[in-house]
Amino acid sequence: MKRTAMRRQMLRSTNGWARPVCQRQQSFSTSQWLWAEGDEKPSMRQQSRAAVGEISSMLQSTTLQEPKQQQMQPQKAAGPAATTAKIIDTKMLPKGFGWRGGLRGGRGAFSGLQGTSRGRGGRGGRGGRGRRGRGKGKRGSEEEGEDIISRKVESDGMTTEQRNFDRELRFGRTTIFEPSLSMEDLEPFVPADPSTEAGQRATVLKSLCSLAGDNSVAVANELGPRMDVRDLRRGGFKYFADLRARDEAEEWLRLDKVAREAKDKAKGAQAEKTGDDGQGLSEAARYGPVGAALEELLTTSAPPQLIKPVDEKVRKAIVDRAIDGHYEKPVFSSDTFGIVRSVHIRSGSYRQEDMEKFEGKLRSLLGAGTDQSAGGVAAGASRQRAR
Numbered sequence: 001m002k003r004t005a006m007r008r009q010m011l012r013s014t015n016g017w018a019r020p021v022c023q024r025q026q027s028f029s030t031s032q033w034l035w036a037e038g039d040e041k042p043s044m045r046q047q048s049r050a051a052v053g054e055i056s057s058m059l060q061s062t063t064l065q066e067p068k069q070q071q072m073q074p075q076k077a078a079g080p081a082a083t084t085a086k087i088i089d090t091k092m093l094p095k096g097f098g099w100r101g102g103l104r105g106g107r108g109a110f111s112g113l114q115g116t117s118r119g120r121g122g123r124g125g126r127g128g129r130g131r132r133g134r135g136k137g138k139r140g141s142e143e144e145g146e147d148i149i150s151r152k153v154e155s156d157g158m159t160t161e162q163r164n165f166d167r168e169l170r171f172g173r174t175t176i177f178e179p180s181l182s183m184e185d186l187e188p189f190v191p192a193d194p195s196t197e198a199g200q201r202a203t204v205l206k207s208l209c210s211l212a213g214d215n216s217v218a219v220a221n222e223l224g225p226r227m228d229v230r231d232l233r234r235g236g237f238k239y240f241a242d243l244r245a246r247d248e249a250e251e252w253l254r255l256d257k258v259a260r261e262a263k264d265k266a267k268g269a270q271a272e273k274t275g276d277d278g279q280g281l282s283e284a285a286r287y288g289p290v291g292a293a294l295e296e297l298l299t300t301s302a303p304p305q306l307i308k309p310v311d312e313k314v315r316k317a318i319v320d321r322a323i324d325g326h327y328e329k330p331v332f333s334s335d336t337f338g339i340v341r342s343v344h345i346r347s348g349s350y351r352q353e354d355m356e357k358f359e360g361k362l363r364s365l366l367g368a369g370t371d372q373s374a375g376g377v378a379a380g381a382s383r384q385r386a387r
Helices: 002-014 016-022 044-072 112-117 138-156 160-171 197-212 225-235 243-268 283-287 289-298 312-323 336-347 352-366 374-386
Strands: none
């Protein structure tokens, strides 16, 4: 207990501002987080600011009263007691906060106090540079706003057009939405009459789109020529809803092919000198073997067409099935292969290559001399059920 009392006495004598903290009851409670809105207690930072404000006002009052006291009182002999300056104990100030040093000068007549006592921050240090006092009128606020805008423009580094473009990218642009719809826009999607020319065209496009694995008939995916060429190389064919996208993919594929050929051609090329003076270097030695070969290949007049249209067989198959309505009908059969094919055709979910693959696997399992009659199949099924 004596040690606790001594510690409290030392804190009270050296740190007077910490007295409420020492005398606070140290107990576990959650009520301090449930204070009422009206009775808010000041935080440690607010208390520290208030203490600094009182000290600054005290300094200001002493500096103003000293000349009056010197005029009223007679001059005394200079002694050690008279020449001692008033010292402010820094132990009274809290630690751990960055201070903007000194007193903030007011507006108007007392703006000089700001330059003499305001610091740059941190520990309070030397005073900042004084600034001309500005009135509270409308003109002063407008000038401050113009200064802020000018500083912002200088630090921004963008022109007016660039700033407007950046604003449109981040926040968008306000426009009026005017939807438009016509029969020509709907023809590729939903033909009104399948027997008309527009209906037949939409049917063919839908079949081509489904065959290529795309989703939309008349709307391009807009993924770029590189992705279109990748899909074309993977699947062997590609459905282009827009002819412009097809031309871009053709150009990208041609440039890629030319670059590959130039690289292969440059591997076998060798840079040789044609003269002793060193001025007659070959084109490959001056510009690089790849660049020379690429320039030579790009100057070809008639580039070949790399993306070719669909074959005639595919066109005929689509016209026969989608427009003319020709299809393979399921036929009654008594052998195993006929029954399996009829089931596949009736299902409608098997492709032609799937049916052929299944039939080839079945023939390899059953063999050529196996009895494929309906009676044999029924007998085998009955024997399996009996087991």
